[in-house]
Amino acid sequence: MVIVFADVAGVEAxxxxxxxxxxxxxxxxxxxxxxxxxxxxxxxxxxxRAKCRGCGRTxxxxxxxxxxxxxxxxxxxxxxxxxKAGGVGHRQIAERLGVPKDTVRGWLRRFARDAExxxxxxxxxxxALDRELGPVLPAGSVFADAVGAMAIAARAFVLRFGPRxxxxxxxxxxxxxxxxxxxxxxxxxx
Ligand SMILES: [Zn+2]
Numbered sequence: 001m002v003i004v005f006a007d008v009a010g011v012e013a014x015x016x017x018x019x020x021x022x023x024x025x026x027x028x029x030x031x032x033x034x035x036x037x038x039x040x041x042x043x044x045x046x047x048x049r050a051k052c053r054g055c056g057r058t059x060x061x062x063x064x065x066x067x068x069x070x071x072x073x074x075x076x077x078x079x080x081x082x083x084k085a086g087g088v089g090h091r092q093i094a095e096r097l098g099v100p101k102d103t104v105r106g107w108l109r110r111f112a113r114d115a116e117x118x119x120x121x122x123x124x125x126x127x128a129l130d131r132e133l134g135p136v137l138p139a140g141s142v143f144a145d146a147v148g149a150m151a152i153a154a155r156a157f158v159l160r161f162g163p164r165x166x167x168x169x170x171x172x173x174x175x176x177x178x179x180x181x182x183x184x185x186x187x188x189x190x
Contacts (some may be wrong), residue, residue, distance in 0.1 A: 026054020041073030
């Protein structure tokens with residue numbers, strides 16, 4: 001499975017010090033690396049792998065700047081989703097972001113397919129993080145509601161934990177599996 005790590009630079013020290021935990025509670029130790037890849041908007045990445053000393057499962061430690069199995073930074077993908085929610089078509093989005101239009105269409109289709117699950121997941125987080133959150137008004141489409149839910153959850157996170165960039169928060173709250181196949185369910189809300 002995937003563990004989204006907040007401080008990529010510090011991951012080695014935390015891992016070596018045995019301070020990173022598996023979802024089962026066991027201690028994670030270093031276990032090589034995943035294949036190196038280039039993530040547009042981020043650079044070369046060679047994600048760390050870790051193995052649990054308890055249950056024996058291996059995990060990929062993913063930077064919160066990207067998503068599992070996507071070659072573009074979450075900030076770029078997020079900009080595309082936001083534009084689509086605002087009524088911009090995929091060709092124009094692709095042109096604006098300098099990304100192939102088939103890639104953008106792929107993101108939008110995947111997101112549209114899972115929009116209801118995305119909306120529910122992020123609203124769950126929003127209400128868990130901000131107990132005073134008022135009713136959330138519909139934005140006009142399931143797609144826009146899902147994008148809105150991500151923004152509301154990120155804002156609730158910032159209110160609770162202090163200022164930080166929105167899209168890495170969204171990546172983290174999704175467990176890195178936003179736009180992934182349904183075989184990678186969202187992690188539970190803690
Ligand atoms: Zn474990």
